[in-house]
Amino acid sequence: MLHKVAKVEFSPLGVVGAIVSWNYPFHNIFNPMLAAVFSGNSIVIKVSEHASWSGCFYLRIIQTALxxxxxxxNLVEVITGFAETGEALVSSVDKIIFVGSPGVGKKIMRSASDTLIPVTLELGGKDAFIVCEDVDVPHVAQIAARGALQSSGQNCAGAERFYVHKDVYSSFVAEVVKIVKSVTAGPPLSGKYDMGAICMQEHSERLQYLVNDALDKGAEIVARGSVGNIGEGAVDQYFPPTVVVNVNHTMKLMQEEAFGPILPIMKFSSDEEVVQLANDSSYGLGCAVFSGSQRRARHIASQLHCGGAAINDFASNYMCQSLPFGGVKDSGFGRFAGIEGLRACCLVKSVVEDRWWPFIKTKIPKPIQYPIAENGFEFQESLVHTLYGLNIWDRLRALVNVLKILSEQSPAPTSNRRRND
Structure with missing residues (x-):
């Protein structure tokens, strides 16, 4: 329609609610806050009960900046509390952003369905870390260790499944073992340790449960880091970095999100096999693919069912805040960051108006003005053929008929008429 102008307008939704996890207190507050405020909304952020102090501390910084x-x-508010606080927030806002587990995410969706507000869910991951045979093994092994051990593995975008080509499997495992054996867990502020604590003691126990399940099914621990002399009362919150081999997909360690410093390493023989293995997961947040050929790495990554990919790197797509971040399957849906993250906090409205108003206005053709003329059906049929005819000649014949009908003086309409076929 040349005489029309079509556009999309983005308006603030109103009040955005965010329920965020404990593992990155600063980023989990600032990421939804920036998206909401920069798209014109206010936001209320419910922080985890395990990160209440830091949440209130960051709120003071934000309010000072505002x-x-x-x-x-009060454009930004941070609240603390337990499950009932989150439930109350969901019922009180115009959109909800949730960062947490799939189980709680489903409860959030059910609550949000009562008011039919939009939901963005970031529900964790089980990211595949793929190593082809044509890589610099020591270089990639260092990145692998960082991908698994950063923040003691308590990272939704962390590397949790390592697939290594059979030709470099032994050398890769040897390099990773050497690195992990050099890592000591302890209080980072003392300056003597490489890795910090697990946030909750019960989570440390769950990590050991996942390792034990793998061992019972034939896996083997080939390396563990050490835990420093940190006092008897805190030992259970420090889980030593662990390398596990002879793993397979029957093991919970390869299926459930571990969220800890564990490197389960599995070998593969072909690109087709590793694509199948990487996609054999209920999660789909991200992946990392390493190869001496960028083209090969891109081809593998393009076949993986996940929300982000890093080629010859780990989680670099997450660090690039101009890119959207999010996943599929049990990793959730919707996106943070980037243009997509801003627009997700907006009401999207399509608008059409006349280009040359008031000189050219929309007018209903006379044959189909109410009451419909005798030749109204013929006109409409010819108009459809003009636009969608099977070939150019059908369209031209239909166009001629449209123009003919428009040029004729339409007869007075009659009631109870029937078209003769």
Whole structure:
């Protein structure tokens, strides 16, 4: 329609609610806050009960910044509490962003269905880390260790499944073993340790459960890091980095999100096999693919059912905040960051208006003005053939008939008429 202008308008939704996890207290507050505020909304963020102090500390920083630019301090609010606090928030806002587990995410969706508000869910991952045979093994082994051990493995975008080509499997395992054996867990502020604690003692126990399940099914631990002299009362919250081999997909360690410093390593023989293995997961957040051929790595990554991919790197797509971040399957849906993250906090409205108003206005053709003329059906049929005829000649014949009908003086309409076929 040349006489029309079509556009999309993005308007604030109103009040956005965010329920965020404990593992990255700063980022989990600032990421949804920036998306909501920069798209014109206010936001209420419910922080984890395990990160209440830091949440309130960051709120003071945010409110100071808002006051400095003359914005209302209550544009951003941080609240603390348990499950009932989150439930109350879901029923009180215009959109909800949730960062957490699939189980809680499904409860959030059920609650949000009562008011039919939009939901963005980031529900964790089980990211595949793929190593082809044409890589620099020591280089990739260092990245693999970082991918698994960063934040003691308590990272939704962490590397949790390692697939290594059979031709470099032994050398890769040897390099990773050497690295992991050099890692000591302990209080990082003391400056003597490489890795910190597991946030909750019960989670440390669950990590050991996953390892034990793998061992019972034939896996083998080939290396563990050490835990420093940190006092008897805190030992259970420090889980030593662990390398596990002879793993397979019958083991819970290869299926459930571990969220800890464990490297289960499995060999593969072909690109087709590793694609199948990587996709054999209920999660789909991200992946990392390493190869001496960028083209090969891209081809493998393009076949993986996940929301993000890093080629010859780990989680670099997450660090690039101009890119959207999110997953599929049990990793959730919707996106943070990037243009997509901003637009997810907006009401999307399509608008059409006249290009040359008031000189050219939309007018209903006379044959189909109410009451419909005798030749109204013929006109409509010819118009459809003009636009969608099977070939150019059908379209031209139909166009001629459209113009003919428009040029004729339409007869007075009659009631109870029937078209003769």
């Amino acid at each position: 006051a400095a630019v003359g914005a209302p301090e």
